[in-house]
Amino acid sequence: QVQLVESGGGSVQAGGSLRLSCAVTGYTDSRHCMVWFRQAPGLEGEEVARVPVARISTDGSTIYADSVKGRFTISHDNTENTLYLQMNSLKSDDTGMYYCAVKDSYWCYDARPKTFLYWGQGTQVNVST
Numbered sequence: 286q287v288q289l290v291e292s293g294g295g296s297v298q299a300g301g302s303l304r305l306s307c308a309v310t311g312y313t314d315s316r317h318c319m320v321w322f323r324q325a326p327g328l329e330g331e332e333v334a335r336v337p338v339a340r341i342s343t344d345g346s347t348i349y350a351d352s353v354k355g356r357f358t359i360s361h362d363n364t365e366n367t368l369y370l371q372m373n374s375l376k377s378d379d380t381g382m383y384y385c386a387v388k389d390s391y392w393c394y395d396a397r398p399k400t401f402l403y404w405g406q407g408t409q410v411n412v413s414t
Contacts, residue, residue: 287311287403289385294408301375301412307368307385307405316343318393319361320401321370323381331398335384339370340393348393352378375412382407 293305305321320340328334339359340348347359358371368385386401 289387289403289405291383291385291405291408294383294410296411296413297375299376299412299414302371302373303375303410305370305372305383305408305410309366309368309387312366312387312403314389316389316391317387318342318390318396319368319385319387320393320396321359321368322384322386322398323379324384324407325381335398337396340396341368342393343391372410377412377414380410380412382409
C-alpha cells in the first residue's frame, strides 16, 4: 500500500522560510514523477484548485511554476524516499494547503492532478503580512 505523509507546514511571516517533507512508503516503481501542489484557500475541486508549484522527475530534473522560481527548491532523497520543498522568501500568495503526489511516469511534463494516483493528506501553510 502506497502512503504519502506530509509535514512541515505552519504559520510564518512574509519573507520567512518553511521546509515541507513528504515521506513515501510502499512505492516500488523505479519511475517517479513527484509533485508539490498548492490549493489556495476557498478553492474547491481537485482538478481546478490544485496547482503544481514544483515537480521532480526520475532523473532529478525539476520544473517550477513561474510564481515560485528562485524561491522554492524541490528535492528527493532516494535513500529515505522523502520528497522535500524548501520555501524561501514566502509571500502571502503562497498561503494554501500543500499536497505531495506521485505517479509512475519517468517525466513530469503532464502534471494534471487527475493523472496522479497517490496523494498525501496535505499540510497547511499560512503566510501573513
